[in-house]
Amino acid sequence: MSRRRIRNILLKEWVLLFTDLNSAFVITLLPFLVVGQGILYIWLAFRFGGESMLTTSVFQTALQKLTEAIPGVAQLPGNEQLLVLLISQFNLFLLLIPTMIAMSVATFSIVDEKLSGSLEALLATPVKTWELLLGKALAGAIPALAMTWISAGVFLLAVSGLGWGDLTGFVVTAGWFLTLFLLTPAVAILSFMLGVTGSSRAKDPRGAQNTALLIILPVFTLIGIQITGIVWFTPLLILVLALAVIIADFISLRAAVRLFRRESIIVQWR
């Protein structure tokens, strides 16, 4: 029965999501903006920063970590090493897509229902709290994930289109796949769970959005850690990180259920 109820929530959420222009825009266009921005930054850094960027201590450290992880990079000319370093950041940059979509979509998922009065009617059905929250989280996470994967493909096409296709062999590694197909789904679910939880606890849409800002900070931290060379995310490290996030997914679902106070929602919201 739970599967039927979750599917029921998923289908309804998708109809609402794609009939709402704002949400549809965020889900379909925002990923391409992220890709476009990524490509632009790489091109700008390559075009105007050039090899001089490599002399900075930050990039030196990062490059050292990169060549340790992928020794073949050391054989490349300096400017191509820089390109590989910059393009390699994009797998973590992709994590911004599900988190940003979660910020925009999930944070309103419960608040909107509270305001329209449909939540009380929904809570009068036999739906379990975890079914409701997971259904709502998956309803956002699945399209966000699909868009992330499409964006990754578009990014690689753009990289090839700019004449850097030879370098993708250094980028599309086991770590890239692990990030894309294990870490990203785990992060997507976590972001949406946190978004939905924030939404269920918030007193108004603004409060929900403020909570959502917290979702994106860990992703920026990951990007920052790698680009500054503090840590280079090797496949093993990505696997460990992904497993940790998967555990966090389960914990966040349990926490979300405990934090979802049916009584206060029904009594305090008009």
Next chain:
Amino acid sequence: MVIIETFGLSRKFGKTTAVEDVTLSVEAGEVLGFLGPNGAGKTTTIRMLAGMIAPTKGHAIVAGHRTDRDVEQLHEIVGMLTQTPGLYDQLSARRNLEYFAGFYPSIESQSQVEKYLKLMGLRERQDSKVGTFSKGMKQRLALARALVHEPKVLFLDEPTAGLDPEAAGEVRQLIRTLREEGRTIFLSTHNLNEAEMLSSRIAVIHTRLLALDTPEQLRRRFFRRQIIVQLEASDAGVMEVVKRLPFVQEIHEEGSQLVLELADSERNRPELVKAIVEAGGRVIAVSEKQYPLEEVYLKLLREENQNES
């Protein structure tokens, strides 16, 4: 068979008591009108009975389930019409119903959706977005939503509030249909006429339960039964004759009307009419004086306010 039973049901929010010590029972197939002013605890009581919030004291049993313990089972067998329709404006009427029907394992959703779209007169607009519906149509759809899983008990929280007279009339007609089908309905309202029109018994609440009885018995509690005899013209001779009748307990004149209290208002009526006619009075009509339920209701509330002060 009793289907709703409450035992000292109480609910506090912080220091505020919303409902206090409500004990009542409702028979299966009965429509109970639940009357009270704004803030009297009607919605809180309904929410407790429907397992939406727990009582702080006492308990309730609905269709054999403790409302504070067997919440999931309870939600499968009760239907609830909340104060706001709570529908998804961007979805069609059919999709709204299909969505809510999808949460109940025991029903065949499509046929149920079909049945209630038809019953509520919404089949022609089934594919229109609910956002384009009038308030009355939304309320009918919300009623369909509350019924789609064939609940044993239906809780209606002010179903006609905010509707224009025509839409309110349509909703009342639907409730009448449901009553004729033998459904148990717990109808919260502050519309006294509506409560009297639709309910077999009426409960009046003002945090505490002030009264629970049939409308007729509630009237009797405050007003004695009076008979009105409409004469063609006032006649002192007739008045004298009627005064002397042994079963007349009280009499006064209001224009060409005689207002009487009889020992047995059913049995004594023919004798009364005979005596008037024999005394030369010309009787146009004999009826029972009707006290609006509103007077009973206001008296109950006044009494309660006096007790409080």
